[in-house]
Amino acid sequence: MNSDRLDSRFQELHNALSPLMQLVCSITSLETAFVTYIDPMLAKQQVAVVYGNGDIHIVAGSEQPWQDSMCRQLFNDDSWLNLNIAQTYPQSVGAKLGMTTFFALPVQYDEQLIGSLCGASTRQQSLSATQLKQLELIAAAVSWLIAKWQRLIKLQQRLHITQQRLEQSYQDRESLKQLAEQDPLTGLLNRRGFAELWQSCTEQDITDGDIAVIALDFDNFKQLNDNFGHQAGDEALKDLALLLQKNTRDYDFAARLGGDEFMLVLPGCKRLEAVQIAKRMQQDYAATQHGKQHSISMGMAISSVGAADDLLLLADKALYKAKNSGRGQLVINTFRL
Missing domain, CATH: 3.30.70.270 (Reverse transcriptase/Diguanylate cyclase domain)
Incomplete structure (x- = not known):
């Protein structure tokens, strides 16, 4: 699969995920909803799709270290919702972006964590148990799409490595690899x-x-x-x-x-x-x-x-x-x- 075909497949997944992010905003009345892909091996998190009014500036394709992720902090605290980001996570990206309310639910495929479903607002806004159940269903619905996103990312990485290797001589490649x-x-x-x-x-x-x-x-x-x-x-x-x-x-x-x-x-x-x-x-x-x-x-x-x-x-x-x-x-x- 060449890079043009990969770009086309990513766009197809983006188009399939976007209506679900709109549904998240509709259910919660939060300004912004997004879904991420988590790469445990490289310890990073990438925003796959974003929907919102722009008050919270999150960009599709942006990445951050998993170590610094608010999703990681919520998951490790066995929580899913925070209504005071500036006080709880003052050094986080969310605090810098002006978030007050933030939720994150795990997206799993074959019982492995592969992403997160998130929503955010500049306002403090509670979410009910009924809304949580609806969001969990959406997280389950996007799991297959994020699993496909994961496979495309890994394929993209392999293609990139292959292209790098083709551009180097064997001796230079081995030397650079060790370094x-x-x-x-x-x-x-x-x-x-x-x-x-x-x-x-x-x-x-x-x-x-x-x-x-x-x-x-x-x-x-x-x-x-x-x-x-x-x-x-x-x-x-x-x-x-x-x-x-x-x-x-x-x-x-x-x-x-x-x-x-x-x-x-x-x-x-x-x-x-x-x-x-x-x-x-x-x-x-x-x-x-x-x-x-x-x-x-x-x-x-x-x-x-x-x-x-x-x-x-x-x-x-x-x-x-x-x-x-x-x-x-x-x-x-x-x-x-």
């Missing part, structure tokens, strides 16, 4: 390198059984930088990277996804073994120079049926709960089909 997939500070995979290996996990038979994913970051990392300087922060990052490498087998892989966010994937690892590895890393880090003042929190997702993108979201949600439970915590979520 592009490695974090220069820690020597671990970066987000791009992690995404490629994770995709292999989800597509190959080698991880059809047990697999554990651990999301981890520092408690009060900004305080570490502020109190001891960025060089100390860099040394702490390198110490943690060494512990990740020390505790991995040949077929495990670890990545620094950005800032103080790390991810460790343990194929073929059962729950008890994964918990032992996580606790050992926390203890080993506590014995380092910076570990005496700053701990690390971990969120773990466990599956006995192989890798799926939802594991990344479950690990992220577990980490969110761990950091809200105190310093140096470990929270575990279990993946179920």
